[in-house]
Amino acid sequence: MGHELFIQGNDFANAGMVSTKVKSTLKKIGFDPKLVRRVAISTYEGEMNVVMHAESAKVRLSVTPRLIEVVIADEGKGIPDVEQAMQEGFTTATEEMRAMGFGSGMGLPNIKKNSDQLEIRSEVGKGTTLVMRFFI
Numbered sequence: 001m002g003h004e005l006f007i008q009g010n011d012f013a014n015a016g017m018v019s020t021k022v023k024s025t026l027k028k029i030g031f032d033p034k035l036v037r038r039v040a041i042s043t044y045e046g047e048m049n050v051v052m053h054a055e056s057a058k059v060r061l062s063v064t065p066r067l068i069e070v071v072i073a074d075e076g077k078g079i080p081d082v083e084q085a086m087q088e089g090f091t092t093a094t095e096e097m098r099a100m101g102f103g104s105g106m107g108l109p110n111i112k113k114n115s116d117q118l119e120i121r122s123e124v125g126k127g128t129t130l131v132m133r134f135f136i
């Protein structure tokens with residue numbers, strides 16, 4: 001099965017809706033709550049990165065008998081150095097975002113920790129695609 005969702009950049013009011021939707025879909029299917037939690041955390045961090053650092057994104061949730069896959073493909077400024085962005089504590093978040101409690105530079109490391117496989121493709125000036133896989 002597959003699901004298409006959308007994230008709007010800078011839309012802090014609706015931030016978290018996509019990961020909530022993913023979580024409830026997986027819960028309804030009846031997956032192990034620990035697995036659902038890992039997917040929800042990873043999706044939330046990816047979603048917040050679009051809200052904070054990109055313009056908009058399409059999200060695709062696919063579920064097969066062996067795999068849950070969440071793809072977040074955004075249009076935006078892209079990540080110049082993915083290896084650096086993956087480091088704990090690295091952030092380009094603004095003062096404003098930090099005041100809202102974001103910008104610890106822990107989102108991508110958190111996704112890495114919670115997913116079984118993470119692929120990041122990014123092109124500066126175009127956008128970033130995250131492929132997060134969870135084995136069932």
Ligand SMILES: Nc1ncnc2c1ncn2[C@@H]1O[C@H](COP(=O)(O)OP(=O)(O)OP(=O)(O)O)[C@@H](O)[C@H]1O
Pocket residue numbers: 045048049050052053054074076077078079085086090091092093101102103104105106107108109128
């Ligand atoms: N989708 C994206 N588009 C552009 N840049 C991104 C994107 N995702 C991450 N980045 C860059 O990578 C950095 C690190 O991301 P990460 O999620 O680890 O931390 P953060 O978003 O800055 O803070 P936190 O996630 O802890 O609130 C960001 O500050 C930003 O520079």
Ligand SMILES: [Mg+2]
Pocket residue numbers: 045048049106107108
């Ligand atoms: Mg983040």
